[in-house]
Amino acid sequence: MSEYTLVTLNNVESTNGFALNNINSYQDKTVIFSPLQSSGRGRFNRKWISDDSNNVYLSFVLKSDNFINFPFQNLTQYLSVVICNILEKEFYLSPAIKWPNDILIDGAKISGILAESFMSENKLKAIVLGIGLNVNLSPDTLNSIDQKAVSLYSLTGKNFDVLSIAKKIADAFFENYENFLSSGFSFIKNDYLKRCSFLGKNITVKNFDFCEEVFAKEINDEGLLVVINNSNKECTMITGDVLC
């Protein structure tokens, strides 16, 4: 397993924001953890909702002198597989992955992942890979979210220690990180596909403000979603959202 450094904060606006603002203070393989987060962010400027309960807010600082050949496209997918393994082994849940990297329990979102990059002098210097996992989030807060959402607490009625879950996630992430870096998506393809929801079904996809009904054909060897649209044309989705 790769060694990593864990930095624990008490409270933060956003672990991703904190990591990016202090990027020069942290080496490769630093993990920033906070049990509280007041201004979490999602993709496309969306918000990651929290309350005053303890949850897992984690950001991995990943640096390299040479990001050529780095499997960027699949990094969030690698983390989604890590999270699914933990939800299955530690909590006996049956998570599904909604492309590219939302983690759902019975169709309700329990975890989201956001990768951001840090550039300097036109060069990519670091990636900050953030994950939010609803551990003790209250039913009231879950109800305020504009899609179906759950927490470990809402599913089990139990409160959990978030630091120990955060450590399990970081341990599992770095256990196979080097293997993932050398093999890319092929290293996780089977583990990813077996949790993949929506494949072989008609789905709605959204790219910016444009929604379209398509048939979800497959995930290709690069981890991209291949769909067939209404004109019977095959398209590969690189970004965007899958709606139900």
Ligand code: BT5
């Ligand atoms: C994500 O974005 O799902 C990525 C979320 C990443 C959050 C982590 S927390 C640690 C780190 N620091 C940060 O500031 N961020 C990262 P996206 O796919 O855009 O989904 C956002 C959507 O998920 C929202 O528009 C809501 O519909 C829903 N959502 C918001 N908060 C949620 C929550 N706590 N649980 C479930 N769904 C939520």
